[in-house]
Amino acid sequence: MEVTEALIDKLAKLARLSFNEQEKAEIRADLERMIGFVDQLRALDLDGVEPLMHMSEADNIWREDLVRGEISRGEALSNAPSHNDQFFTVPKVIQK
Numbered sequence: 001m002e003v004t005e006a007l008i009d010k011l012a013k014l015a016r017l018s019f020n021e022q023e024k025a026e027i028r029a030d031l032e033r034m035i036g037f038v039d040q041l042r043a044l045d046l047d048g049v050e051p052l053m054h055m056s057e058a059d060n061i062w063r064e065d066l067v068r069g070e071i072s073r074g075e076a077l078s079n080a081p082s083h084n085d086q087f088f089t090v091p092k093v094i095q096k
Contacts, residue, residue, distance in 0.1 A: 003031045016081070 008024050008031075019027060073086070082089045 001035055003028050003035070007031075016079070 005024070008019070008027055012019055077083045077088065080088050
């Protein structure tokens with residue numbers, strides 16, 4: 001897979017990010033390294049290797065729930081593509 005300027009622009013648009021030319025060059029290099037790593041993994045002979053469901057034998061390791069700080073309504077809505085002053089607005093998905 002070739003990492004092109006168009007691919008980087010498309011990913012940036014989907015992620016709602018913007019990059020300058022230097023950042024695009026860094027992202028391109030990172031993506032090429034990641035794709036190269038996946039290609040190395042594809043080259044491995046995995047015949048007879050059972051797939052893993054989990055990376056460790058540990059099961060149901062729970063952590064305590066901690067109450068942490070919260071963000072203001074304005075901060076929560078600041079990155080939303082569409083909102084009014086109180087709520088996120090989304091397209092109607094249920095029809096009667």
